[in-house]
Amino acid sequence: MSAGRLDGKVAIVTGGASGFGKGIVEKFVKEGSKVIIADLSVDIGNAVAAEYKCAFAKTDVTQRADWERVLATAVETYGQLDIVVNNAGATYSNKPTEQVTDADFDLVMNVNVKSIYLSSSVIVEYFLREKRPGCFIQIASTAGIRPRPGLTWYNTSKGAAITATKSLAVEYGPKQIRFNAVSPVVGSTAMTHLFLGKPDTPENRAAFVSTIPMGRPSMPSDIANTCCFLASDEAEFLTGTNIEVDGGRCV
Numbered sequence: 001m002s003a004g005r006l007d008g009k010v011a012i013v014t015g016g017a018s019g020f021g022k023g024i025v026e027k028f029v030k031e032g033s034k035v036i037i038a039d040l041s042v043d044i045g046n047a048v049a050a051e052y053k054c055a056f057a058k059t060d061v062t063q064r065a066d067w068e069r070v071l072a073t074a075v076e077t078y079g080q081l082d083i084v085v086n087n088a089g090a091t092y093s094n095k096p097t098e099q100v101t102d103a104d105f106d107l108v109m110n111v112n113v114k115s116i117y118l119s120s121s122v123i124v125e126y127f128l129r130e131k132r133p134g135c136f137i138q139i140a141s142t143a144g145i146r147p148r149p150g151l152t153w154y155n156t157s158k159g160a161a162i163t164a165t166k167s168l169a170v171e172y173g174p175k176q177i178r179f180n181a182v183s184p185v186v187g188s189t190a191m192t193h194l195f196l197g198k199p200d201t202p203e204n205r206a207a208f209v210s211t212i213p214m215g216r217p218s219m220p221s222d223i224a225n226t227c228c229f230l231a232s233d234e235a236e237f238l239t240g241t242n243i244e245v246d247g248g249r250c251v
């Protein structure tokens with residue numbers, strides 16, 4: 001059997017129970033990584049963990065204590081941690097921005113931005129203490145670069161995720177801790193109907209997809225393959241990048 005591209009590594013994948021996150025879990029396990037799925041959803045998270053023979057830790061990525069617990073799970077279960085994929089995300093349904101509520105705003109900022117703050121706050125300290133060349137990957141979005149109407153504060157949260165990634169990359173480059181972002185174009189997941197602001201039917205998705213030069217939505221395997229490259233030693237000199245996985249949408 002040929003060596004896996006992530007052999008010997010241990011990864012936390014937030015939001016790994018569903019959508020892109022599940023695809024990342026599948027790819028990382030296939031390439032030899034040990035994986036801890038960190039998700040709010042207990043039943044589905046445990047089922048996916050059983051399917052891929054990995055660990056599950058109930059985690060709300062907006063809570064510091066949960067980050068401390070998932071780090072402890074990684075160290076107790078697998079003896080180390082190398083990779084954090086900040087994939088869990090949230091949005092409100094596409095609507096005129098003057099109708100956005102305080103709760104909508106807090107949701108996108110907490111799940112999409114505060115999670116990155118907390119993960120770096122808790123886990124950079126571990127990488128520094130253990131002198132490990134850690135790796136963070138943020139799942140941002142083309143929305144952070146080429147925003148569409150009706151999702152202003154979601155778009156803003158993803159712009160913040162990209163800037164945080166670049167800022168952390170320059171700060172911790174000297175410590176060999178890498179930070180990169182992956183920006184998918186619209187996919188077909190549990191979140192898609194919220195981006196569209198209507199049901200995710202082929203007809204409703206067609207307008208979105210018409211702006212993608214390669215003519216299709218992104219798939220979990222597109223995002224997972226990119227994350228695998230960034231997490232692997234092949235990308236050891238890459239930090240501060242934001243890779244658009246978008247069939248040419250952001251050109």
Ligand SMILES: NC(=O)c1ccc[n+]([C@@H]2O[C@H](COP(=O)([O-])OP(=O)(O)OC[C@H]3O[C@@H](n4cnc5c(N)ncnc54)[C@H](O)[C@@H]3O)[C@@H](O)[C@H]2O)c1
Nearest residue numbers: 015017018019020039040060061088089141186187189190
């Ligand atoms: N689907 C798309 O079209 C699209 C496009 C660009 C970027 N993204 C981004 O990709 C990422 C994954 O989205 P998806 O489409 O796979 O969504 P999804 O809804 O299929 O999966 C999201 C997962 O995150 C978990 N989650 C939500 N809030 C959480 C929290 N507070 N703590 C822990 N887990 C939590 C959910 O339980 C779920 O398992 C998100 O960051 C999203 O913004 C999605």
